[in-house]
Amino acid sequence: MIIRKINAFTSEHFDLLLSADPNKHLVDDYLKRSFCFEAFENDTVLGVLILLPTRPETLEIVNIAVSQDHQGQGIGEQLIQFAFTQARENAYNTVEIGTGSTSFGQLYLYQKCGFRMTSIDHDFFIRHYDEEIVENKLVLKDMVRLSIDL
Ligand code: ACO
Ligand code: ACO
Numbered sequence: 001m002i003i004r005k006i007n008a009f010t011s012e013h014f015d016l017l018l019s020a021d022p023n024k025h026l027v028d029d030y031l032k033r034s035f036c037f038e039a040f041e042n043d044t045v046l047g048v049l050i051l052l053p054t055r056p057e058t059l060e061i062v063n064i065a066v067s068q069d070h071q072g073q074g075i076g077e078q079l080i081q082f083a084f085t086q087a088r089e090n091a092y093n094t095v096e097i098g099t100g101s102t103s104f105g106q107l108y109l110y111q112k113c114g115f116r117m118t119s120i121d122h123d124f125f126i127r128h129y130d131e132e133i134v135e136n137k138l139v140l141k142d143m144v145r146l147s148i149d150l
Pocket of ligand 2: 137
């Protein structure tokens with residue numbers, strides 16, 4: 001598997017992007033301002049990683065997704081380590097990520113990779129998403145924000 005820049009977005013990329021973030025308008029908006037990468041093997045896109053510079057020394061993972069057939073094989077963790085390398089090489093000191101308060105597996109993964117919780121954006125998913133999101137039998141309302149200093 002290699003991780004490389006995305007040159008042209010396909011429907012495969014968008015399926016992955018929307019699995020991590022169902023708000024197409026938000027996705028379209030941050031894609032224009034981000035560094036975009038894909039995990040790729042045997043002509044197949046296995047995952048996506050979108051890195052948005054938010055402040056002079058901060059890079060945010062605004063979207064990370066692995067195709068369902070390839071989840072649980074360590075690709076997500078490799079994409080996060082790749083984000084840390086990109087950040088270091090480009091002189092960013094901090095990497096941030098936000099996820100749903102009901103995304104227990106994702107919260108596990110991010111903390112395993114060294115992220116610490118910093119704040120809660122209350123009602124983020126109520127304010128920014130037209131349709132109710134239900135995950136792990138809970139209605140998703142709040143975003144948990146995490147960060148790591150490199
Ligand atoms: N539920 C439970 N455990 C999980 C989950 C999950 N959803 N995701 C990862 N883990 C655990 C794995 O079991 C593994 O644990 P281990 O190290 O103890 O064996 C560890 O985290 C590493 O997992 P990976 O195999 O590296 O992760 P994967 O390749 O499956 O990718 C990802 C993780 C990207 C979250 C994937 O599950 C996915 O695409 N989910 C759907 C989209 C999504 O939720 N994206 C994140 C939204 S937040 C954002 O984009 C900023
Ligand atoms: N992990 C995963 N799911 C859990 C857990 C857990 N540790 N605890 C409860 N749940 C889920 C159950 O699966 C159930 O889900 P469902 O409604 O979808 O079926 C739901 O939560 C309700 O579970 P109960 O059976 O009512 O909870 P239980 O009687 O097991 O009590 C408690 C929960 C008190 C947390 C118990 O697991 C416990 O004593 N744990 C050890 C001590 C502890 O951690 N206490 C809390 C520390 S924080 C504090 O004290 C303020």
